[in-house]
Amino acid sequence: MAAGSKGTLPPLDRESAEPFYRQIYERFRNAIANGTLNPGDRIPSARALTQELGLARGTIDAAYGLLAAEGYIQARGQAGTVVSPGLRPRMPLARERPAPAARPYAPSFRPDSILPFQMGLPALDVFPRKIWARLGARAARAMQPIDMTHQAVPGLPALRAGIAAYLHVSRGIDCAPAQVFLTSGYRHTLELVAQALLEPADRVWFENPGYPPTRELLAAMRLAGVAVPVDAEGLVVDEGLRLAPKARAAVVTPAHQSPLCVSLSLPRRLALLDWARRNRSWIVEDDYDGEYRYAGRPLPALKSLDRDGRVIYAGTFSKVLFPSLRLAYLVVPEAQVGRFEQALSMFAGGSPQLTQAIVADFIAEGHFARHIQRMRRLYAERRDATRAGLERVLGARVRIDEQPGGMHLILRLQGRRSDRRLVARMRDEGLFAEALTDWAVDRGIAPALMVGFTNVDSQATAEALARRILKLL
Numbered sequence: 001m002a003a004g005s006k007g008t009l010p011p012l013d014r015e016s017a018e019p020f021y022r023q024i025y026e027r028f029r030n031a032i033a034n035g036t037l038n039p040g041d042r043i044p045s046a047r048a049l050t051q052e053l054g055l056a057r058g059t060i061d062a063a064y065g066l067l068a069a070e071g072y073i074q075a076r077g078q079a080g081t082v083v084s085p086g087l088r089p090r091m092p093l094a095r096e097r098p099a100p101a102a103r104p105y106a107p108s109f110r111p112d113s114i115l116p117f118q119m120g121l122p123a124l125d126v127f128p129r130k131i132w133a134r135l136g137a138r139a140a141r142a143m144q145p146i147d148m149t150h151q152a153v154p155g156l157p158a159l160r161a162g163i164a165a166y167l168h169v170s171r172g173i174d175c176a177p178a179q180v181f182l183t184s185g186y187r188h189t190l191e192l193v194a195q196a197l198l199e200p201a202d203r204v205w206f207e208n209p210g211y212p213p214t215r216e217l218l219a220a221m222r223l224a225g226v227a228v229p230v231d232a233e234g235l236v237v238d239e240g241l242r243l244a245p246k247a248r249a250a251v252v253t254p255a256h257q258s259p260l261c262v263s264l265s266l267p268r269r270l271a272l273l274d275w276a277r278r279n280r281s282w283i284v285e286d287d288y289d290g291e292y293r294y295a296g297r298p299l300p301a302l303k304s305l306d307r308d309g310r311v312i313y314a315g316t317f318s319k320v321l322f323p324s325l326r327l328a329y330l331v332v333p334e335a336q337v338g339r340f341e342q343a344l345s346m347f348a349g350g351s352p353q354l355t356q357a358i359v360a361d362f363i364a365e366g367h368f369a370r371h372i373q374r375m376r377r378l379y380a381e382r383r384d385a386t387r388a389g390l391e392r393v394l395g396a397r398v399r400i401d402e403q404p405g406g407m408h409l410i411l412r413l414q415g416r417r418s419d420r421r422l423v424a425r426m427r428d429e430g431l432f433a434e435a436l437t438d439w440a441v442d443r444g445i446a447p448a449l450m451v452g453f454t455n456v457d458s459q460a461t462a463e464a465l466a467r468r469i470l471k472l473l
Contacts, residue, residue, distance in 0.1 A: 024063035058430025115432035117451035155182030162363035172304035205250035234264030255290035261403040276310035293405035309333030386453035389462025419447035
């Protein structure tokens with residue numbers, strides 16, 4: 001370590017799949033846990049550690065940012081950075097996580113950071129925090145003893161009503177508040193659907209390429225996942241019929257297919273609904289960012305075409321508000337309300353009632369609708385600026401897909417390049433990306449990077465970030 005600091009930082013493993021910023025973070029955390037670094041001890045400045053380790057400044061900043069966010073260290077201006085004085089010196093040692101054996105880099109869904117190009121994050125810099133704070137303070141002051149007892153398992157009635165009204169206007173879904181159930185996120189939503197409607201070993205279609213946690217969750221719930229290919233019109237229903245015609249369910253992303261961002265065409269939508277009707281199967285519509293379409297108005301939800309009660313609509317507040325809310329919802333067919341109430345009573349896991357009350361007020365007072373409209377305009381601008389900046393610097397090295405909506409860009413790598421290796425190198429340099437090949441079951445898909453644009457504020461910022469990628473290429 002640099003002079004003036006205590007202890008020695010163990011050498012970094014250059015062959016490890018663990019990003020450098022995580023290695024640095026864990027080494028400091030372990031040094032604090034085992035007493036090598038004590039509360040009040042000074043640690044090297046980011047600049048000094050950058051020079052000592054020969055890494056990019058962004059890598060050190062990412063590690064220090066994570067340590068500070070978890071309360072391990074504090075910055076004190078000219079006095080330097082120190083181990084938090086109030087920290088207990090003896091904490092359980094963090095175990096080193098083993099490197100994955102099957103692939104050189106395992107993506108995280110989602111990392112506890114804010115890195116350039118990070119996916120899954122809305123524009124946090126423009127979230128109306130003052131309005132949110134005011135509503136939060138008001139909700140806390142209004143709490144009564146009855147509000148401090150066990151909350152209603154399906155969710156706060158006012159929020160369920162607000163969601164039903166919003167979906168009727170924005171997504172074309174005609175539903176009653178009783179059909180709306182609050183969950184703690186996508187994983188809880190899918191688990192609830194499985195508990196209410198499926199049996200172990202049931203076959204379930206999922207998209208290929210598709211959101212990796214979907215297939216992992218299906219396997220964990222002992223369901224037989226069937227990878228159905230995706231093309232320019234979305235899920236290839238005919239392939240699903242060929243692979244598993246009697247499947248009990250299908251998990252799809254019709255508005256913006258995850259990750260390719262294509263929309264499920266109307267003929268495919270009708271074919272999917274017809275399959276579900278004839279086989280009495282279920283369709284889980286994951287509408288994770290359907291509000292964000294920049295070529296015309298957002299498409300109506302698949303649920304709006306459902307006349308036979310076979311579609312379960314899943315929405316989330318993570319992409320439109322912020323992820324740490326841990327708040328999502330699903331709309332179930334009217335005939336299945338009782339089954340979901342029973343399942344949820346056994347596997348409850350929603351967000352706290354106070355959080356739900358704030359969101360309910362946020363919707364009722366019109367802030368939610370205005371926020372989405374503002375974000376739609378902002379994201380269209382940031383998408384164009386990010387694309388222009390990347391194309392100007394990276395030029396012929398990448399080709400960026402044309403997409404009607406979504407919150408990320410797909411950069412097709414030209415030449416024989418590994419998207420996984422490039423993603424690992426970007427993570428080491430404090431940049432975020434995900435490898436498209438990690439989202440596919442087979443290895444036939446062309447390598448590409450997926451990068452979020454929602455927190456890239458200008459073309460100049462995009463160009464500066466692109467130059468860092470160019471060095472890695």
